[in-house]
Amino acid sequence: MARIPLISGNWKMNLNHFEAIQLVQKLSYELSGHDFGQVEVSLHPPYTDLRSIQTVIDADRMGFELGAQNCHTEASGAFTGEISPAMLAKLDVGYVIVGHSERRALFAESNEDVALKASAVFAYEMTPIVCVGETLQERESGQAANIVEAQVVGSLKSVTSQQLGDVVIAYEPVWAIGTGATASADDAQEMCAHIRTVVASIRKEASESVRIQYGGSVNPSNSTELMTMPDIDGALVGGASLQSDSFARIVNFKEA
Ligand code: PGA
Numbered sequence: 492m493a494r495i496p497l498i499s500g501n502w503k504m505n506l507n508h509f510e511a512i513q514l515v516q517k518l519s520y521e522l523s524g525h526d527f528g529q530v531e532v533s534l535h536p537p538y539t540d541l542r543s544i545q546t547v548i549d550a551d552r553m554g555f556e557l558g559a560q561n562c563h564t565e566a567s568g569a570f571t572g573e574i575s576p577a578m579l580a581k582l583d584v585g586y587v588i589v590g591h592s593e594r595r596a597l598f599a600e601s602n603e604d605v606a607l608k609a610s611a612v613f614a615y616e617m618t619p620i621v622c623v624g625e626t627l628q629e630r631e632s633g634q635a636a637n638i639v640e641a642q643v644v645g646s647l648k649s650v651t652s653q654q655l656g657d658v659v660i661a662y663e664p665v666w667a668i669g670t671g672a673t674a675s676a677d678d679a680q681e682m683c684a685h686i687r688t689v690v691a692s693i694r695k696e697a698s699e700s701v702r703i704q705y706g707g708s709v710n711p712s713n714s715t716e717l718m719t720m721p722d723i724d725g726a727l728v729g730g731a732s733l734q735s736d737s738f739a740r741i742v743n744f745k746e747a
Contacts, residue, residue, distance in 0.1 A: 494702050496718060497659060497725035498742050499533040499558060499620060500732030501588060501706075502540075511540035512547055517735035519553045522742060527554030531725075532742055533586045533620075534732075535560050538574055545582050558586040558620075561594060564604075564611040580615035587612045588620045588727070590646055592665045595622075602645025609658070610649035620659040620704070620727065621646050623686070627666035635664075636685055643689045656697035659704060660686055661727040667707025669729060673717075679705045680720035687722050711740035715747040 506514060515534065522532070535558035536544055548555055563573040579587060589612065590605030609619040623642035625635040643660065650658060662682050664674050674682070683703045691698035705717050706727030717723055731737040740747070 494700065494724045495529070495531055497531045497533060497586075497702055497704060498738075498744075499535060499586065499588075499661075499704065499725070499727045500738055501535045501560060501591070501727055501729050502537065502732060503560070503593070503729060504537055505733055506536060506540065508540045508543040511536045512543055514733070514735060515544055515547050515553070515555070516551075518739060519551065519555075521735050521739035522554075525554065525742060530742060530745070531556060533558040535586070535588055541579075541582050541584065549583070556585040557583055558588065559584050560588050560591065562587050562589070562608060562612065564607045576611045576615040576617065580617055584617055586618050586620055586659065588622060588661070590642075591622045592624055592663060592668060596665070602642055602648075605646040606649040609646065610654075613650065613654050613657075618657060618659060619650075620661050622661045622663055622706070622727070624661075624663040624665050624668075624707070630664065630666065635682065639682060639686065640689050643686055644693070647690075647693070652694045652697065655690065655694050656700040658690075658697075659702045659725075660690075661704040661706050662686060663706035663727060669708070671708050673708045673710075673713050674705070676713075676716040676720055679717055680722055683720070683722040709741060711737050711747070714741040714744045718744045 533556040562576045566577040589608040594600045612619040625638045629638045702724040704725040704727045709726045709728045710731045
């Protein structure tokens with residue numbers, strides 16, 4: 492089955508809504524000939540930029556999918572400071588990152604929390620991008636495959652077997668995020684293949700359609716080698732997604 496690659500720009504806590512609009516306009520210009528049916532592109536700005544970006548995408552009929560970086564599990568209620576999946580869906584958000592390693596490490600999100608968020612995202616007809624990945628210590632002690640497997644199983648346990656094939660999983664080794672140290676294409680492929688086997692053990696058919704991104708210091712020089720690996724179906728890009736030229740080159744990995 493041909494899986495359409497998904498390249499996602501995770502802007503993290505960067506760019507106010509004016510800067511965000513500028514970046515989207517530049518990107519749209521640089522990707523003017525791009526076939527979004529061949530390689531999908533999602534942009535994940537901070538919450539305060541979502542409405543502005545939605546309006547620009549809509550007005551100029553851009554091919555980008557709007558994305559969010561996180562959400563709460565409930566539709567509404569007394570959760571000061573939180574944003575609900577219902578609110579995101581109303582802004583035409585298509586993809587929501589859940590369980591990014593920064594949220595796991597800095598905001599104590601467990602696999603259980605991530606599983607509930609993934610299920611809440613599906614409930615509003617959006618697609619979760621479920622992040623997993625081992626720390627350097629876990630890799631060096633030979634635990635990487637087991638840790639990632641436990642994260643995949645735990646973070647997907649509230650998703651129905653019907654929904655499983657539509658999930659996007661982002662394999663992001665923690666030691667590669669924002670460090671300039673990328674996993675080798677072979678190591679990244681090996682772990683992504685392992686993740687696909689884990690999904691197959693839950694539901695065989697789902698493993699053929701589930702998309703698995705690699706993330707962690709992806710840049711225009713390493714993206715082609717990573718993206719052409721058989722079990723890598725796209726990238727979750729942090730730093731390099733904040734510059735239109737580098738992100739456009741990553742999106743165009745097939746032409747490199
Ligand atoms: P990076 O971030 O590309 O800056 O390493 C990736 C991520 O955290 O999703």
